Amino acid sequence: MVDASKVKQNIAKMTNKARSSLGTGKVQPHKHCRVCFTPIKLSAEPRVCGDQACIDKNARDERNEKQMKIWMLAFLGLFAFTLVGGPVLRTLGIV
Numbered sequence: 001m002v003d004a005s006k007v008k009q010n011i012a013k014m015t016n017k018a019r020s021s022l023g024t025g026k027v028q029p030h031k032h033c034r035v036c037f038t039p040i041k042l043s044a045e046p047r048v049c050g051d052q053a054c055i056d057k058n059a060r061d062e063r064n065e066k067q068m069k070i071w072m073l074a075f076l077g078l079f080a081f082t083l084v085g086g087p088v089l090r091t092l093g094i095v
């Protein structure tokens with residue numbers, strides 16, 4: 001059988017825990033390593049912890065991101081060109 005007073009106690013304990021973690025355990029502003037999500041200093045730049053593996057992976061990811069951006073721009077440029085360039089060239093009588 002469930003003991004009502006015990007349940008009440010448990011609930012009180014839980015709410016206390018939640019309150020204390022909210023009140024006293026103020027989380028310092030911090031960032032997380034973007035590779036392994038270890039908390040790191042706010043000033044850490046690039047956003048990785050000191051782990052060499054994370055530094056390497058971050059560098060690789062950044063290179064990939066840059067490449068991706070270039071491809072996106074190229075694609076957008078091509079898209080804009082076919083959208084705008086086609087009619088413009090036609091009106092100019094080039095095509």
Ligand SMILES: [Zn+2]
Binds near residue numbers: 048
């Ligand atoms: Zn890391």
